[in-house]
Amino acid sequence: MDIRLLGRVDYLPTYEAMQAFTAGRTPETPNQLWLCEHPPVFTQGLAGLASHLLMPGDIPVVATNRGGQVTFHGPGQVMAYPLVNLQRAGYYVKEYVFKLEESVIRTLAHFGVTGHRVAGAPGIYVRLDDPFSHAALVGPAPASDPFQGLGKISALGIKVSRHCTYHGAALNVAMDLEPFGRINPCGHAGLKTVDLSTIGVEVTWDEAARVLAQQLAARL
Numbered sequence: 001m002d003i004r005l006l007g008r009v010d011y012l013p014t015y016e017a018m019q020a021f022t023a024g025r026t027p028e029t030p031n032q033l034w035l036c037e038h039p040p041v042f043t044q045g046l047a048g049l050a051s052h053l054l055m056p057g058d059i060p061v062v063a064t065n066r067g068g069q070v071t072f073h074g075p076g077q078v079m080a081y082p083l084v085n086l087q088r089a090g091y092y093v094k095e096y097v098f099k100l101e102e103s104v105i106r107t108l109a110h111f112g113v114t115g116h117r118v119a120g121a122p123g124i125y126v127r128l129d130d131p132f133s134h135a136a137l138v139g140p141a142p143a144s145d146p147f148q149g150l151g152k153i154s155a156l157g158i159k160v161s162r163h164c165t166y167h168g169a170a171l172n173v174a175m176d177l178e179p180f181g182r183i184n185p186c187g188h189a190g191l192k193t194v195d196l197s198t199i200g201v202e203v204t205w206d207e208a209a210r211v212l213a214q215q216l217a218a219r220l
Helices: 011-024 093-110 178-182 205-219
Strands: 002-008 032-037 041-044 061-063 071-073 077-083 116-118 121-127 150-161 164-172
Touching: 002 205, 011 032, 011 061, 011 077, 011 164, 032 205, 071 178, 077 205, 093 121, 093 150, 093 164, 093 205, 164 205
Parallel strands: 002 032, 041 061
Antiparallel strands: 032 077, 041 071, 077 164, 116 121, 121 150, 150 164
16 A cells, blocks of 8 residues: 655645546556645535534535535644555455544554444544543443543544545544534534543654554555
């Protein structure tokens, strides 16, 4: 996999570049993994409802063709965009999403943090009371609040075109989390969003990006 570190780049040109790369690739085109961070921007998925944008203020909103609802991207967040030919790789979308999530979980584990999945809510979550606990979540989450006691540290949103993926995963490292309060993150009112810094893990963007890239390249 060809890994490309793009640095801090605007969201819309990056989105357009992913579309162009995917439209122009051939069955032999090597897979790529783009890693970057964006200036502040809200992105809205295909299922996105305007009602989940509470008060975007001065932060631009970009409509996209990925799955999911609204989320926020900003400095201090690692964006990982795998551009993978699933047909050539030999697995389906569901397994691809599992591999993305597992890569984030292994990245968090590298820094001593335990990541959790929540059924029906793509992304990775941590226990707010003890992000470093290795204990599994016990029992079903209450229907009234499936995120009780959890904070979201990684969002996922993908698009598959002609068996090829784009968009990807966001890992919150050390960012200004205030804009998440201007939306219902991923369509969930009141969902708390955290980053590595707020749960006590001090790591640079470069180090987090390096580890995530290694985990993704090993699995995809």
